[in-house]
Amino acid sequence: MNRITGTVREMGVVMTVLNLRAGEQVGLRDVEMKALDVLMRDGAMSAKGLGQRLGMHPATMTGILDKLENGGWVTRERDPEDRRVVLIQPVRERVGEIVRLFAGMASLATDMLEKYDTDQLATIEDFLTNVVTMVKEASTAWEE
Amino acid sequence: MNRITGTVREMGVVMTVLNLRAGEQVGLRDVEMKALDVLMRDGAMSAKGLGQRLGMHPATMTGILDKLENGGWVTRERDPEDRRVVLIQPVRERVGEIVRLFAGMASLATDMLEKYDTDQLATIEDFLTNVVTMVKEASTAWEE
DNA sequence: GGTGGATGATACGGGACTCATATGATACCT
């Protein structure tokens, strides 16, 4: 179990590198790709909502969204329900570039997962879910 | 298994947020904490070696190391074997601050892992190891 | 054992990023 924490730490390092490398392929930063990922999975949301999801300062979001909008990754539109709010829509065809970027890794991943039986997959999924909730708790514990 | 990839993606997002939040507690960035983590686990190494481990440009490393040295996180010393090389030593007492920062999460983690039996732990560890090698391969595939 | 070409780290400067604060528009409450 100590080996597990060591592997998790190493995973953190290699994922940082992965995000760096992947980002330079499309001219985006880690947090910008994460923004697109969230938008693709959760759908359009307000600039503020997206900023909270990513832990970014509101003023920083403006800059990020300017860049993403200029690059054709997202569009901005006023929320008709509340005209103060700007809804961010991902441009799905464009974001497909990133999906293709990770296509190689995705196929490696499916190959890798095929080696596990159903019980093992359930264990893995349970573990990952636990990690996500744990990390979320730890993050919010530091909000001031 | 599609749920697993979704959870992994979400894990990427929450880890980005975690690193952001943890970083602002000690005034460091993601990559700087990763640098310290690598130094703590692998021991002292050259500036270049560390830069390659983290996928950072050499010139960027100089700035990062200046900051880490000023903050008392690391020391620089010439390698007697090859006087071009600068060996980076982590200052262990100081880096302990970061360990303490994650102490809460670490204890949550051990609690969480206790719920799994030996076989399940082996599965988890195997999975994590596979992820690390997979991510490494994907990263190096993009080097130009 | 001296010389030319590699290699490691850093100085410098330009461009990009991040954020605190202030501003303008809109919604909500009474």
Place this chain on the structure above:
DNA sequence: AGGTATCATATGAGTCCCGTATCATCCACC
């Protein structure tokens, strides 16, 4: 209708990142 809260953005200061040039050092080869 008036006052306050909320959302996004403009602005400017500080920081970060990297391409290039530079200096010191090593190594291979003669």
